[in-house]
Amino acid sequence: MQESWRDEVSLLPEELKEILDITAKHNRWRKYETINLIASENTMSPLATxxxxxxxxxxxxxxxxxxxxxxxxxxxxxxxxxxxxxxxxxxxxxxxxxxxxxxxxxxxxxxxxxxxxxxxxxxxxxxxxxxxxxxxxxxxxxxxxxxxxxxxxxxxxxxxxxxxxxxxxxxxxxxxxxxxxxxxxxxxxxxxxxxxxxxxxxxxxxxxxxxxxxxxxxxxxxxxxxxxxxxxxxxxxxxxxxxxxxxxxxxxxxxxxxxxxxxxxxxxxxxxxxxxxxxxAVEMKHFGEAYADQIVRNARALAEALAAEGFKVLGEHLGYTRSHQVVLDVRKQGGGAKAAQLLEEANIIVNKNLLPYDPPDAIKDPSGLRLGVQEMTRYGMKEDNMKDIARFMRRVLIDGEDPRKIAEEVKAYRREYTKVHYCFDVNTLEDGKLYLLY
Known part of the structure; x- marks a missing residue:
């Protein structure tokens, strides 16, 4: 059976194999090898997917x-x-x-x-x-x-x-x-x-x-x-x-x-x-309060950890954040564009962002980074994990370590956090109830 499958794949047009390979690489990299801190992204539960x-x-x-x-x-x-x-x-x-x-x-x-x-x-x-x-x-x-x-x-x-x-x-x-x-x-x-x-x-x-x-x-x-x-x-x-x-x-x-x-x-x-x-929506009715609570806890913990590691975190006098977001001023680290690129090379995904004191034309290289903790919270990370993330970021942006080396460490770290939380566990469903995929 396995050899037959391999034979069938080998018969596919080369351009199709390339498309499938690129898609598989993306899925593996973003779902299993990176720490995603994009504030506008998340992942659905297996059941919702x-x-x-x-x-x-x-x-x-x-x-x-x-x-x-x-x-x-x-x-x-x-x-x-x-x-x-x-x-x-x-x-x-x-x-x-x-x-x-x-x-x-x-x-x-x-x-x-x-x-x-x-x-x-x-x-x-x-x-x-x-x-x-x-x-x-x-x-x-x-x-x-x-x-x-x-x-x-x-x-x-x-x-x-x-x-x-x-x-x-x-x-x-x-x-x-x-x-x-x-x-x-x-x-x-x-x-x-x-x-x-x-x-x-x-x-x-x-x-x-x-x-x-x-x-x-x-x-x-x-x-x-x-x-x-x-x-x-x-x-x-x-x-x-x-x-x-x-x-x-x-x-x-x-x-x-x-x-x-x-x-x-x-x-x-x-x-x-x-x-x-x-x-x-049903999952949020059952798990939403616990999920939202942990998001807010994690955002505050990440902000505090980043400040402790030497970053300029906005809003210190206000308690840093009450949402899922943390905002950094990384001008000392070369600006938002450079910092975001270095972090991506280290398998930490963030986005550059204008800060309130930036001029509008600084959009291509603003002073800041915007971070969001909701997806990593979804994968089970908690306050101590935020301290680890802050250390990874310090090693890349402040200590100047090779981001490719950090990328391998992040990949190994992420292997422990691949299960989606705050949702129904499809493995507990009765047989025959989950056949929506075809």
């Missing part, structure tokens, strides 16, 4: 459940309704649209309805963490909505509430956006919501990075504090498939936004996401 690999990936379902423009969607409709219900329960939201295929698509659908060409939106500065989709460089610009930057307090690493309120009252924007990509501390939702509502503006909260912390009850739910709409991606601290959602408690607001998702920004919405998202 199995649900993801369903026949739904081949199918189309334009429209809404039970109101489709295609036939053959009876089970897609059932799954989509379940997703809406489950995510609504986790977020205490009455209305959820899971059809956006990314957080950016979710933002675009919301912005398209709340603003029009020539209207104004108040957002945080890019250097202070705003996602590109919030800005004139991304979705706002594409929709020709004016981008007005919200005052920021670099000492508190947060929105300058008093000046932001005054700006909102003066500008009278169509909407205000909170939430960010570089995001250590909760934004002042209640204060900004009150200011926005006083001028008949809506508050949009982009929870892409902290959705798992919100559903795990370790980050305040913006819908409880006055946000009109929550947008998010479903694959960062929330460990589901790549995609987006929109959630709200306002039915009158939900209707036009839901109509904007399709047909403005989404046709078919990548249906195989839905079973995987439903599985992840």
């Amino acid at each position: 199995s649900a993801y690999m369903s026949d739904m990936m081949h199918r189309y379902a334009e429209g809404k459940p039970f109101k489709r423009y295609y036939q053959g969607t009876r089970y897609v409709d059932e799954i989509e309704v379940r997703v809406m219900k489950l995510m609504g329960e986790l977020l205490r939201a009455d209305y959820v649209d899971p059809r956006p295929i990314s957080g950016t698509t979710a933002n675009a659908s919301v912005f398209r309805v709340l603003g029009k060409c020539g209207s104004k939106a108040v957002i945080a500065p890019v250097q202070a963490g705003a996602h590109v989709s919030h800005t004139k460089f991304g979705t706002l610009g594409a929709l020709c909505i004016e981008h007005i930057e919200m005052p920021y307090d670099p000492d508190q690493m947060n929105i300058d509430v008093d000046h932001a309120v005054k700006l909102i009252e003066e500008v009278k924007p169509s909407f205000v956006v909170l939430g960010a990509s570089v995001y250590l501390f909760p934004h002042p939702v209640r204060e900004i919501a009150d200011a926005a509502h006083s001028v008949n503006a809506k508050l949009v909260y982009d929870a892409a990075h902290v959705l798992g912390l919100i559903t795990g009850k370790r980050w305040r739910n913006p819908l409880d504090h006055g946000a009109d709409l929550l947008t998010a991606s479903t694959h960062k601290t929330f460990p589901g498939p790549q995609g987006g959602i929109i959630a709200t408690r306002d039915g009158q607001l939900y209707k036009p936004i839901s109509r904007a998702v399709f047909p403005y920004f989404v046709s078919n919405h990548h249906l195989h996401r839905l079973p995987a998202l439903a599985v992840t």
